[in-house]
Amino acid sequence: MHILITGGTGLIGTATRELLLEQGHRVTVLTRRARQNERQLAFIKALSDCEPDVDAVINLAGAGLADRRWSARYKREITASRLQLTQRLVEWMSALEVTPKRLISASAIGYYGASETSQFTESSAGGEGFSAELCQAWEVAAREATALGIPVTVLRLGVVFAKSGGALEKMTQSFRLGVESWLGSGSQWLSWVHLTDVVRAIDHALTSATPAPVYNVVAPHAIRHRDLATEVGRFHRVWLKLGVPSTAARLLAGQMAEELLLSGQRVLPEQLEAEGFDFHYPTVTDALTDLAGR
Numbered sequence: 001m002h003i004l005i006t007g008g009t010g011l012i013g014t015a016t017r018e019l020l021l022e023q024g025h026r027v028t029v030l031t032r033r034a035r036q037n038e039r040q041l042a043f044i045k046a047l048s049d050c051e052p053d054v055d056a057v058i059n060l061a062g063a064g065l066a067d068r069r070w071s072a073r074y075k076r077e078i079t080a081s082r083l084q085l086t087q088r089l090v091e092w093m094s095a096l097e098v099t100p101k102r103l104i105s106a107s108a109i110g111y112y113g114a115s116e117t118s119q120f121t122e123s124s125a126g127g128e129g130f131s132a133e134l135c136q137a138w139e140v141a142a143r144e145a146t147a148l149g150i151p152v153t154v155l156r157l158g159v160v161f162a163k164s165g166g167a168l169e170k171m172t173q174s175f176r177l178g179v180e181s182w183l184g185s186g187s188q189w190l191s192w193v194h195l196t197d198v199v200r201a202i203d204h205a206l207t208s209a210t211p212a213p214v215y216n217v218v219a220p221h222a223i224r225h226r227d228l229a230t231e232v233g234r235f236h237r238v239w240l241k242l243g244v245p246s247t248a249a250r251l252l253a254g255q256m257a258e259e260l261l262l263s264g265q266r267v268l269p270e271q272l273e274a275e276g277f278d279f280h281y282p283t284v285t286d287a288l289t290d291l292a293g294r
Contacts, residue, residue, distance in 0.1 A: 002026045002053055003206075006085060007060030007106070009035075011165045012157075015199045016058065017041065028054070030061070047092040056206055057093070059105040059142065061085050065131060066167065070256045079134060086141040094148055102151045104205045105142035109156050109191050109218060111135035114263035116187060121270040122156070122214040130255065153211045155201065158218035158267060162195040163291050172232050178239035184246040184262040186226025191218040191267040194281035194290070204277055212271045220273065220282045222266045231284050235292045 003020055007013040008029030017027050021040055028042045028050050029035075035043040044050055063081040068074055086105065093099055112120040113127015126136045139154050146152050161168040174181040198217055205211045223231070226243075233241075249257040269277070281287040 001055035002028070002051070003056045003058060004028045004030065004050060004054045004100075005058045005060065006030045006089065007062060008058075009033075010060065011162055011195065012106075012160065012198055012202075013058075013060045015162075015195055016060070016202050019199050019203060047088065050092075052096070053098055054096075054100045057089065057100050057103045058202060058206070059086060059089060059103065062106065062138075065108070065110070066170075066256060066260050068256075069252075069254050070130065075130065079137075082134065082138045083141050086138060087144070090141070090144045090148070093145060093150065099148050099150055102153065102206070102211070103142060103145045104153045104155065104202060104211075105139070107135045107139050107142075107154050107156045109158050109216065109265060109267045110260070111139070111156055112265050112267065114188075115265050116189065116263075118266070120216070120265055120267045122212070122216055123270075127265075131260065151211070152213065153205045154214045155205065156214060156216045156218075156267070157198065158191040158193045158216070160195055160198055161192055161287050161291060166195065167192075168291070171228075172236075174242075175232055175236040175238070178237055180229050180233040180236075180238045180241040181244055182225045182229040183244050183249050183257075184225075186224060186229065186243060188225050188262060188264040189222050189266040190225055190228055190264050191216075191222040192228075192284070192287070193217055193219050194279075194287045196290075197279050197281055200280070201272060201277065204272070204275070208275070212275070215271050216267050216269045217272070218267045218269050219279055219284075219287070220269055221284070223284050225264070228284060231288055235288055 008017050020027050026040045031043050063078045110131035113132045143152050159167045201217045
């Protein structure tokens with residue numbers, strides 16, 4: 001197939017395009033920075049530069065939610081990088097003589113809002129807050145493609161664990177200094193997923209004859225932050241165990257800390273499991289063992 005990827009130079013996009021190239025597909029990546037084309041791989045800076053007859057579009061672009069404090073300016077950047085790009089993508093597809101056979105578009109489990117007691121599946125209602133409302137609007141923008149006769153699948157991604165880059169590296173910096181740390185009470189849920197399983201879920205949505213409209217891309221076993229710290233501590237020499245007070249996190253990161261770090265949600269991959277998807281890394285122990293190279 002000829003597959004267009006937005007966000008194809010990020011953590012998930014890079015791993016996804018590598019798998020697609022291994023499978024023999026032709027990949028075009030929409031990027032802001034010029035790069036050298038390779039065999040079966042083209043980089044473009046404008047949708048108008050894309051060669052015709054795209055079979056599928058994988059939309060992963062978006063400024064990082066947890067990359068910095070949510071100033072008014074950065075909120076606008078986060079929103080524009082998702083909504084405006086997705087809207088332009090749908091407009092571009094509408095002008096094609098031959099439209100893609102499917103659109104796979106990223107979202108996030110922030111869609112559901114925060115809860116320490118509820119469990120969320122794909123059928124759960126959306127929550128409140130900046131990240132929840134952003135995800136909901138992002139999904140609405142992607143589903144505009146259904147009016148063109150293009151099936152749309154939304155991937156509500158959990159916190160992605162990878163060997164380098166991504167959330168885990170940031171969350172475990174103190175462990176390299178021998179400090180086992182967690183934020184706030186540590187009781188908040190973390191719905192996470194190994195990068196390998198994210199890419200496999202994307203491939204599942206791409207190759208399934210009838211993909212679902214929504215997949216929660218999270219491992220089957222969420223974990224509380226305090227328990228995650230204990231698990232990570234087993235892979236490091238820990239001299240001190242220390243929780244970071246909620247007030248300190250709010251002072252440093254503001255609303256971003258409140259919505260993403262000090263609260264969480266327990267999300268289940270109900271649809272993927274119903275379709276027989278086999279997670280390579282269903283538990284945190286499985287994931288950390290792999291990422292530690294053990």
